[in-house]
Amino acid sequence: MTAPPDPLTAEQVAEGRAALARLHRxxxxxxxxxxxxxxxxxxxxxxxxARTALGAAEPARVAYAAHAxxxxxxxxxxxxxxxxxxxxxxxxxxxxxxxxxxxxxRVDGELxxxxxxxxxxxxxxxxxx
Amino acid sequence: MVEDNADNRLLLQAxxxxxxxxxxxxxxxxxxxxxxxxxxxGSPDVVLLDISLPGMSGVDLLRLLRADAxxxxxxxxxxxxxxxxxxxxEYLAAGFDAYVTKPIVDEEVLLRxxxxxxxxxGGA
Numbered sequence: 001m002t003a004p005p006d007p008l009t010a011e012q013v014a015e016g017r018a019a020l021a022r023l024h025r026x027x028x029x030x031x032x033x034x035x036x037x038x039x040x041x042x043x044x045x046x047x048x049x050a051r052t053a054l055g056a057a058e059p060a061r062v063a064y065a066a067h068a069x070x071x072x073x074x075x076x077x078x079x080x081x082x083x084x085x086x087x088x089x090x091x092x093x094x095x096x097x098x099x100x101x102x103x104x105x106r107v108d109g110e111l112x113x114x115x116x117x118x119x120x121x122x123x124x125x126x127x128x129x
Numbered sequence: 130m131v132e133d134n135a136d137n138r139l140l141l142q143a144x145x146x147x148x149x150x151x152x153x154x155x156x157x158x159x160x161x162x163x164x165x166x167x168x169x170x171g172s173p174d175v176v177l178l179d180i181s182l183p184g185m186s187g188v189d190l191l192r193l194l195r196a197d198a199x200x201x202x203x204x205x206x207x208x209x210x211x212x213x214x215x216x217x218x219e220y221l222a223a224g225f226d227a228y229v230t231k232p233i234v235d236e237e238v239l240l241r242x243x244x245x246x247x248x249x250x251g252g253a
Contacts, residue, residue, distance in 0.1 A: 019232075026236055027143030038136045067181045071210040072136055075232040 008117050012080065016117065019077030036122045039072055043111055046072075047104060050088070054100050062092035062100055069107065076118065081110045130177040131160040131187065132208065137231070141177065141208075144236045149243070157182050157190035164200055172200060175246055177229075177239075180209040180220070188223055195224050204246035 008016070023032045046069045053061035070085035088103040131154045132138050138153050145151050152173065154160035164172050176194075180187040187207065194200045207225040209216070210232070217228045226249070227242040 022234065023140070026140060026233075027146075031139065031143045035136050035139060038139070042136065064181065064183070067210065068134055071134065071231055074210065075136070075140065 006113075008113060012078075013117065015077040015079055016114070016121070017077075019075065020121065023075075033122060035075075036118055039076060040115055040119060043069060043072060043115070047107060047111065050100075050104055050107075054092075054097060054104065057097065059092040059095050059097055062097065063089050066092060073114075076114075078110075078114045081107065081114050084110055130154070130179075130208075131157060131182065131190065132177070132179045133182050134179075137179070137208075140233060141239075144233065144239060148240070157185035157187060161185075161190060161193060164194070164203070165197070172203065174250075175204040175206065175243055177206050177208050177243075178225075180207055180211055188220075191224055202250070204250050206242050206246060 020032055020036075023035055046065050050062050050065035050069070053059075053065060066085045066089035070082050070089060073079075073082040073085055084103055084107045088100050088107065091097070091099045091103065130138065130141050130151060132141065133155050138155075142151055142153075152163070154163060157178075160176070160178075178187045178190065182190075187209070191205055194203055194205065204226045205224075206227040206229055207220045208229050208231060209220070210230070220228050226246045229239050229242050233239060
């Protein structure tokens, strides 16, 4: 059983808000809202792809999915999430799938934490149920 | 731009909007077909190329471009979240004209890289 992820620290919240401010500078509220919406929708899908690839013992596909997740997480200032994705990418790229499953579990938990924070910061971006 | 992730394409479009006419390709294969076929308006003036792509990688696309008699001198900027020590030197040695890391934190880094490679080709 995996321990629940720690809540975001004040520093992590600051990094997330700085990332949102950058996105706003790049393209205004519409860009922020659309990118956040895409993040909240696409990250779980990419995680599912990584897990499917892991189950099929396809390290290249795992690395590819983890790399994409890392990139998106980093653009949103989600440093801890990006680091976990990077660790999964490195392991898979090295052909070592043994540590990947627990790493993806941690990615899942961290994504829930960060996604919850992002959805609260930007209610308009939250997926419609 | 050659970029498989929709969020990155959206971000780059936002940064480049109004400055450049941007065409998007989601894979190296689609980009290569378009460049060789001339595409609307001809081949691009500069390519922003993600390294990690489905199918053919960005590095492999670059090799094909550099081996093409018509496209060999096309300015190509590597865009990548690969940021390990030595990556920049490796990509420049492979033939990229510039290297910009993701996440995009300062849009001026990207814009200056584009201006620099265009100026070097006399296409500014």
